[in-house]
Amino acid sequence: MGLVRLAYTARFFAGFLVMAKVVYGSQLEDSREEGGGHGGRGGCDIFKGRWVYDETYPLYDARNCPFLGRGFDCQKKGRPDGQYLKYRWDPDACVIPRFDGRDFLERSRGKKIMLVGDSLSFNQWESLTCMLHAAVPTSNYTLVQSGLLSTFSFPEYGVSIMALKNGFLVDVVKKDFGRVLKLESISAGERWKGSDVLIFNSYHWWTHRWDYFQVGGKIIKGMDHMAAYEIALTTWANWIDSNIDPLKTKVFFQGASASHLNGSEWNQPKAKNCYRQTEPVEGSIYPGGPHPGEAIVKTVLRRMKQPAYLLDITLLTQLRKDGHPSIYAGGSQKLMDCSHWCLAGVPDTWNQLLYTVLVGH
Template sequence: MVKEMRSDLNPFSLSKHNSVIIKFAVSFLLVGLAFRLLISGSFRFSSVVETSIPANEETKPESLMASLPAEEPASNDFEANKSQNSQSGKCDLFTGEWIPDPSGPFYTNQSCLQIEGHQNCMKNGRPDSGYLYWRWSPRGCRLPKFNPKNFLHLMRNKSWAFIGDSISRNHVQSLLCILSQVEQAVETYHDEEYRSKIWHFPTHNFTLSVIWTPFLIRADIFEDMNGVSSSEIQLHLDELDKKWTDQYRNFDYAIVAGGKWFLKTAIYHENNVVTGCHYCPGKNLTELGFDYAYRKAMQLIFNFITSSGHKTLAFFRTTTPDHFENGEWFSGGTCNRKVPFKEGEVNMTDVDTMMRNIELEEFAKAAAYDLKKGWF
């Protein structure tokens, strides 16, 4: 985990971050939202809000059994849940709480080969497992447990793409782990660094892709696989990364995400001219700030999606909070929590708030434009 954070974060830009996230559970929230929208069929462009779920005390599976709230289990019948939620008119997947789930996860590091060595918490010495026994419970509606068989049935002859940084890669890995219980995917492509990949499920003719493009816009990155930089990143604020835009028309569903890579030191280019930078002391360039570049990128991304003419069902996943508390990975920060925060127990940092506001503002503009075209 620390090795991965070295690649994704800049120590000079993240001094105020102290919130925490566990990627495993976020992927379940993401999949839950995907199913809600797949079943409703009423949205063509949707926003996914990240929910942080850190933990702060020892939790054992047996103790979770006793603390499980008394509630009627959600049905796996998607049509039944759809009918109930439509009647209440109060279903908001983003408002709710994490509750104990004694049924546990769909997979572990022992049952899924997609989990890489450096991601394997148990193999790398984590002694507890209580963090695996939680599920998201939206307020006012029931979220059915993900059903891989139903998912593959719905995705027959379709294609999905996760487009973004390492968080997107982790979501793909989680989805592959779940779907492998029904059908094993065949890897049909990978780039030289094994960051972008394509899998095919032959029985269902379903294609799943992950495209590694941490900025989503054109970026010249001079980092090795360990995150060691030999030069500043060169960001072109008026060009999208063709690695994903050239393939966009191939996708029926796309989950697009950016975020924390914009906090790295970078030189900004517009119209083939250097216009400024973010954290580049000694370069004699105007400090424009990461927020300037992030807003430019959001505008480009949303304009491309709404103007593409291809009605991909596009989800935008907002940036993730930090993984560490009481410091960063380089300054004594820790990831020691074991149960989720309750509402009101943690506040967003200034940087997280700034990025979120940019995302929401630019998304609202794109959604309003999309509404005029009759896609909603």
């Protein structure tokens, strides 16, 4: 049995490495030479494309996902339209496989997959658990929540899908005078070790007001948040390079997910936010221009000794002004959520692209 599992593990990682070279390896080479961007020498960029209407979507029925919560089930919360459920991501030069949850579980037997980040990581985690449950609805599962960690497991397959809340990745400490973001310190990394697949995310919280930052041994106030973000991501990247063996653990970084708070960005200046948006932006170009976090993420990943695979979701989320909960996040209609995503919905595509990479299509 040990030899069989060892052989299977070897095939799993070999498939990953082949896919990384075909789909993304050339992107890394070009980005090192050209300072960032998409494309490659004959490679296919699965993150460049457009949304197309597809009657076979969504990939699952949220009503049959018993653990979906936290305001992501927009239909349950009263959203009257359903067209946003019917869009499929269509890369310009690729045909990507439809998500196959049973195949995902078979290929992941005995493995631990951990998503680390803010509530958008949880958005992706709930999407993935719903997609897998829909594929094997009669398979027993366990769901355990312990502090900041949520663990969804299929005992039949020995697979665990974990979500660990950590919005900044670097340390946050409370002082008498306020909260301090320690941009050059990571103490939570021990919890990241031992996973077969790690998927990190950090951007959304960096756009919020903050009290104090610690860098270079000094505590300061009023620091540029994007400068702080780059320092923190560099700290994370150095930690990964020093502590994670790329032959044992595959590391992904989820690119910045777009919010939609200003209709001028998609040529609808009368729209104050995402409310009542029912269709994606047409085409494959977002009128609002590049996302402020996009270049920082790519720059930091290029500097790594073993670059994490970038799940470059920025463009595909920019185009989906219609996919947010808006007032259908639960609670009061005064709450406008144009940052997270309805489920079923956009995060399902993040997991489809993750699947595309892992299975080596």
